[in-house]
Amino acid sequence: MSVRENILNAIATNQPTLVPLPVLNRTAVISYEDRYAQFKSVLESIGGKTELILNIEIVIEKIRSDKANDTFIIDTISAESIDTADTIALSAFELEKVERAYIKGTVAVAENGAVWVYESQMKNRLLPFICQHLVLVIDKNDIVATMHDAYDKINVGSEGFGAFIAGPSKTADIEQSLVIGAHGARSTTVYVVE
Amino acid sequence: MKISHAALAEKFIADEPRTDWHDDTLWFVREKRDKAAHGLPEWEQLREWGSQIKDHTLSNLSNYLKEFEEKAKANGIIVHWAGDGDEHNKIIHTIIQKHKIQKIVKSKSMLTEECHLNDYLQEKGIEVVDTDLGERIVQFRKEAPSHIVLPAIHLKREDVSETFHEHLQTEKGNNDPQYLTEAARQHLRDKFVQSELAITGVNFAVAETGGFVVCTNEGNADMGAHTAAVHIACMGFEKIIPKAEHLAVFLRLLARSATGQPITTYSSHFHKPRPGQEMHLVIVDNGRSKQLGREDFRNSLKCIRCAACFNTCPVYRRSGGHSYQTAVAGPIGSILSPNLDMKANADLPFASTLCGSCTNVCPVKINIHEQLWKWRQVIVAEGYADSTKTIGMKTMAYLFSKPSLYRFAGKMGRRMMKAFPFMTNNKFNVWYKQREMPKPPKESFREWYLKNGKINRK
Numbered sequence: 046m047s048v049r050e051n052i053l054n055a056i057a058t059n060q061p062t063l064v065p066l067p068v069l070n071r072t073a074v075i076s077y078e079d080r081y082a083q084f085k086s087v088l089e090s091i092g093g094k095t096e097l098i099l100n101i102e103i104v105i106e107k108i109r110s111d112k113a114n115d116t117f118i119i120d121t122i123s124a125e126s127i128d129t130a131d132t133i134a135l136s137a138f139e140l141e142k143v144e145r146a147y148i149k150g151t152v153a154v155a156e157n158g159a160v161w162v163y164e165s166q167m168k169n170r171l172l173p174f175i176c177q178h179l180v181l182v183i184d185k186n187d188i189v190a191t192m193h194d195a196y197d198k199i200n201v202g203s204e205g206f207g208a209f210i211a212g213p214s215k216t217a218d219i220e221q222s223l224v225i226g227a228h229g230a231r232s233t234t235v236y237v238v239e
Numbered sequence: 240m241k242i243s244h245a246a247l248a249e250k251f252i253a254d255e256p257r258t259d260w261h262d263d264t265l266w267f268v269r270e271k272r273d274k275a276a277h278g279l280p281e282w283e284q285l286r287e288w289g290s291q292i293k294d295h296t297l298s299n300l301s302n303y304l305k306e307f308e309e310k311a312k313a314n315g316i317i318v319h320w321a322g323d324g325d326e327h328n329k330i331i332h333t334i335i336q337k338h339k340i341q342k343i344v345k346s347k348s349m350l351t352e353e354c355h356l357n358d359y360l361q362e363k364g365i366e367v368v369d370t371d372l373g374e375r376i377v378q379f380r381k382e383a384p385s386h387i388v389l390p391a392i393h394l395k396r397e398d399v400s401e402t403f404h405e406h407l408q409t410e411k412g413n414n415d416p417q418y419l420t421e422a423a424r425q426h427l428r429d430k431f432v433q434s435e436l437a438i439t440g441v442n443f444a445v446a447e448t449g450g451f452v453v454c455t456n457e458g459n460a461d462m463g464a465h466t467a468a469v470h471i472a473c474m475g476f477e478k479i480i481p482k483a484e485h486l487a488v489f490l491r492l493l494a495r496s497a498t499g500q501p502i503t504t505y506s507s508h509f510h511k512p513r514p515g516q517e518m519h520l521v522i523v524d525n526g527r528s529k530q531l532g533r534e535d536f537r538n539s540l541k542c543i544r545c546a547a548c549f550n551t552c553p554v555y556r557r558s559g560g561h562s563y564q565t566a567v568a569g570p571i572g573s574i575l576s577p578n579l580d581m582k583a584n585a586d587l588p589f590a591s592t593l594c595g596s597c598t599n600v601c602p603v604k605i606n607i608h609e610q611l612w613k614w615r616q617v618i619v620a621e622g623y624a625d626s627t628k629t630i631g632m633k634t635m636a637y638l639f640s641k642p643s644l645y646r647f648a649g650k651m652g653r654r655m656m657k658a659f660p661f662m663t664n665n666k667f668n669v670w671y672k673q674r675e676m677p678k679p680p681k682e683s684f685r686e687w688y689l690k691n692g693k694i695n696r697k
Binding site: 047048049051052053054055056057058059060061062063064065066067069073074075087091136137138141154156157158159164169170171174175191192193195196197200201202204205206207208209210211212213214215216217218219220221222224226227228229230 | 264267268279280281284287288291292294295297298299300301304305310314320321322326370371372373376389390391392394395396399416417419420421423424427428431432445447448449450456457458459461462465466476481483484486487488490491498500501502503504505506507508509510511512513522524528529531532534537
């Protein structure tokens, strides 16, 4: 018998009698009157930044200004962005030098400040983690109350990779002192488009 | 024989200010957990869901594992099965050899600690760089993590500064956490961009979709996994949950219970290798199927490794993680470890006050303190208990069953304590350690009651 069969047989023999899955009745789950306000307050409490903007043009303008200043950015948002294929092909050595990455998110979560980003939105899986500063853009209507609502809106298996990102990379491994900017992005700014 | 928990705890508490600091710091984390939990009116409902989902999963585990394997394979993930730690290590070694890999980064995985992967590979001349900041610190110091979420919680900033000065040439005496973290960031980014193989743990594996989720605050799992040409994720088989929607329940519980954060910075969902990448998943038993068969202890397999039980435990906080000498310390470790090696870990279920605080904070409602008590019974029945404990208990049982002998012994004891206090007030009496013995009473309660009981009863 193979190792796999041994393990599965041992489990089948030893597992208890079947008990049902609970029905998740969400009537008691928290909701927020102003989901944007909640999202902003939580994200700021975990070291992120939020800004409400009237339209995407404001972000595009920032991208243009970054480019004009010769800042090494990767823009996966605007129509004038660099070729997707180029971004996918970038190595870790090159991406390590990216100052700012602009990425669109699918859904934002008011209860914890997280934004879901699909691989197709990152273009390159490494990008949102390795860039020095991360800029996420989300539509105000896509802010949901809780993780339950977030999983209703996404299909995690539809792409090879995806992540909830909540604020900048951080650690408290030295004497529980919070330090922002461990290995990943040193800052995370979320632009919420009204 | 290994040194007992009590002996190592005694060493730990010898430094009193440091013990107090350790105690306070972990209690502070526990308080953050409370604040986060109280922020959600449905917290108790969430715990109940978490518990019930895990109960259901354990009761249908063989089917969920088969479903998961099938979906993961369809996603392009190469699935391996390991019966024990040694098989787990061999599988990883074989992959390393096949690709002739030199540069390996690893994010936090308690399973690889449990299997002693680093030691195994080191013996083969292969170096693994731990990339979680806390784990890198203890790796430099050739120590084991002392906490599953906060691996270097036993160290002070001066210790880290000294270690980094030695290994990363940081400024001597610069104890600023910001400065030290920045040094580690530069050092480890260098390791990340060169990495050929990334090893990660798994927080949750979803049967329905054949993918797995890894949670970090630092981003180290992602930095490695998305750079290296080969990614190996290692998981104990109990990490399975049925559906993606259940992730909502567990991600809401995990970080709040662990550190009081609303969610970890990164909750990464891996389903397919990126183009050109090879993605392996090693599913490990290592005693888990045996634990599943122990009716009294099986629900320890519901654990999501948040460490809330560590932070609240009065014994853990005052004895430190290293005193347990197991990959998973604290209350949960003390109910998992006897299953792996009952003899070696026989003292751990006794390293508890049975206060039940661990059970109260557990996000998946494991009855930890009851299991500690049950393990004590198993350990005594199997003959693994400390002989002084066994003899003492037997003597007490005999004495309590003979009322006249008990009364006589009580009387003699009181007289002896009065006449010869050194008989009890000496270093051979463990109850005398750090305590004053009580004054011997003039009479026993029974004697008092015989005199006064009837008068007072109206």
